[in-house]
Amino acid sequence: MTDRPYTDDDLRAEAARQHRALTRTADLVVVGDQMDQETVLSTEERDEPRTWAELLDCEGDITPAYEDAQEKVHHLITRAADVSEWAVNLGAAGLTATTSMGWYVSSTNGWDIAVQFAHRPQIRPGIRDEIESAVRLAVERVLREHGLTPRGLDTSS
Incomplete structure (x- = not known):
């Protein structure tokens, strides 16, 4: 209290x-x-x-x-997506957003699905890279299982 x-x-x-x-x-x-x-x-x-x-x-x-x-x-x-709450909570938790991934599935107007990562600065790069790779593969696997072909994979840090 x-x-x-x-x-x-x-x-x-x-x-x-x-x-x-x-x-x-x-x-x-x-x-x-x-x-x-x-x-x-x-x-x-x-x-x-x-x-x-x-x-x-x-x-x-x-x-x-x-x-x-x-x-x-x-x-x-x-017109940006409202990620205000997420951004404020990341800052309050001491996290830094670092990586965005986006997939085109059926749209011609940009990404259909996007994932962004945030981490504490102390996380070792190898661990972060391994987690990001696992998420990337998981998203692509789910899309394929539903008959969707992920394309235009865009990754930026």
Whole structure:
């Protein structure tokens, strides 16, 4: 029993609610401001990494290409799957999300099934890799048993 009139679960529920609300109400202008000087991931492997502003030629003035990218990022943020509760609980437990796996089964619009892992930093990489491999094989086995052909396996860390 604590002297607080609320529980840790109440705090996590409120954090998850606000996380979701902040994501769903992301301001388009703020999204653009946050993109402006960030390096575009795909350009980091090139000789000259470039920011969104540099890549889309909008230093000082917003171009249609930049505005289009900004709107697409905003759409991805506001339409993202609600994993707020899961994310808050992972943080509260001291876990880090590290690996995502997705399978195409019948859809042409992206993954039909996805699994994401989270672990404590102290988990040895070999153990983590073994667990992830077992889950990957189990999901594929179940899909095949139901006459579905997993394809487009996408794994990223």
